[in-house]
Amino acid sequence: MDVFINDIAAFLPNNPVANEDIENVIGKINNLSSKARRIVLKNNQIKTRYYALDPETGSLTHNNAGMTAEAVKKLNPYPGFNTDQIQCLCCGTTTPDLIMPGFGLMVLGELGIPECDAVTTSGICISGMTALKYAFMNVASQMSENAAATGSELASSFFRSNYLTPYINEQDESGLEKKPIRAFDADFLRWMLSDGAGAAFLSNKQNKDHISLKIEWIDHISLAGALDTCMYCGGVKQEDGSIIGWRDTERIDQASKPYRMSVRQDIKLLDKEIVSSMGHVLSRIIEKRSLKPEHIDWFLPHYSSAYFRPKFYDEMKRINFEIPYEKWFTNLSEKGNTGSAAIYIILEEIFHSGKLKKGEKLLCFIPESGRFSHCFMLLTVV
Numbered sequence: 001m002d003v004f005i006n007d008i009a010a011f012l013p014n015n016p017v018a019n020e021d022i023e024n025v026i027g028k029i030n031n032l033s034s035k036a037r038r039i040v041l042k043n044n045q046i047k048t049r050y051y052a053l054d055p056e057t058g059s060l061t062h063n064n065a066g067m068t069a070e071a072v073k074k075l076n077p078y079p080g081f082n083t084d085q086i087q088c089l090c091c092g093t094t095t096p097d098l099i100m101p102g103f104g105l106m107v108l109g110e111l112g113i114p115e116c117d118a119v120t121t122s123g124i125c126i127s128g129m130t131a132l133k134y135a136f137m138n139v140a141s142q143m144s145e146n147a148a149a150t151g152s153e154l155a156s157s158f159f160r161s162n163y164l165t166p167y168i169n170e171q172d173e174s175g176l177e178k179k180p181i182r183a184f185d186a187d188f189l190r191w192m193l194s195d196g197a198g199a200a201f202l203s204n205k206q207n208k209d210h211i212s213l214k215i216e217w218i219d220h221i222s223l224a225g226a227l228d229t230c231m232y233c234g235g236v237k238q239e240d241g242s243i244i245g246w247r248d249t250e251r252i253d254q255a256s257k258p259y260r261m262s263v264r265q266d267i268k269l270l271d272k273e274i275v276s277s278m279g280h281v282l283s284r285i286i287e288k289r290s291l292k293p294e295h296i297d298w299f300l301p302h303y304s305s306a307y308f309r310p311k312f313y314d315e316m317k318r319i320n321f322e323i324p325y326e327k328w329f330t331n332l333s334e335k336g337n338t339g340s341a342a343i344y345i346i347l348e349e350i351f352h353s354g355k356l357k358k359g360e361k362l363l364c365f366i367p368e369s370g371r372f373s374h375c376f377m378l379l380t381v382v
Contacts, residue, residue: 068093189265360380
């Protein structure tokens with residue numbers, strides 16, 4: 001059965017925060033300005049982002065489930081729609097408010113809607129897409145007539161100065177100029193990640209009065225069986241690449257214990273694998289789906305930083321799948337990197353822009369550095 005995205009909504013908390021105001025909101029580590037800040041912002045090219053934080057106190061203004069519920073409430077697929085009509089709710093996030101119960105149940109609680117199928121998908125950036133894929137399969141298999149899928153992040157909660165253990169060492173600024181990938185550690189993440197939520201309404205019927213997006217397919221492929229963990233939280237990485245989890249406290253050395261619940265990234269591994277692994281996965285999907293670049297009208301990539309934009313382009317060109325930049329659509333510079341919510345926030349903007357025309361094909365790309373997984377989704381405007 002065909003499945004259509006009939007509306008997409010986004011919720012971005014509070015007012016946009018410009019680069020010069022970031023430290024006023026998330027605070028300074030050890031009361032010192034970061035030396036990496038200027039270099040990271042220069043390379044990621046983000047101009048504004050959103051934080052669920054009170055700029056005066058640094059306290060949270062929203063929890064993740066609350067932001068997600070706000071995005072769901074903004075869905076308006078047809079006249080007379082209300083959230084009580086949702087039959088299946090699928091929620092993906094990197095940053096749930098609680099370890100248990102499942103995040104989807106907490107969002108359902110925030111919405112206060114009647115009983116329905118409620119599912120949680122975990123992970124990092126792809127968690128929003130695994131939620132969307134579950135919703136897609138649920139409707140396609142006629143288990144439900146409709147479903148709402150979400151992606152959301154409350155990343156700022158990890159990077160506030162009053163939460164983050166002071167483990168960021170001062171960086172060699174001249175070294176960062178020569179090779180900005182060196183800044184992709186916890187300090188990089190402070191200037192990169194931000195907050196937001198997105199939601200999509202899926203149905204077995206397309207809109208009558210305005211466009212829908214028909215989901216042709218969703219493929220995500222993980223290389224975790226071959227590659228080590230790269231981005232993580234809740235553990236300590238060892239020299240051999242293994243991770244000791246937060247609860248195995250006896251095995252974590254005393255010096256590392258304060259960092260168990262901080263977000264970390266293996267910079268060397270990221271630089272080595274993220275682009276080539278994308279090319280490997282895309283090559284497999286091209287063969288599986290008989291995909292041709294000339295058939296793509298819009299390319300919607302979620303990448304963490306403009307630093308990677310030309311690298312992904314060159315890799316696609318290398319495997320004979322070049323899509324010219326004029327077909328690329330992203331809002332990274334204005335909305336920031338919102339992880340699993342990013343593709344929803346990108347789709348929300350283009351869906352309501354008036355730019356889409358019947359028959360156009362949209363190829364969405366969502367990479368994840370957690371343990372190197374990549375997702376591609378093909379949509380048709382109907």
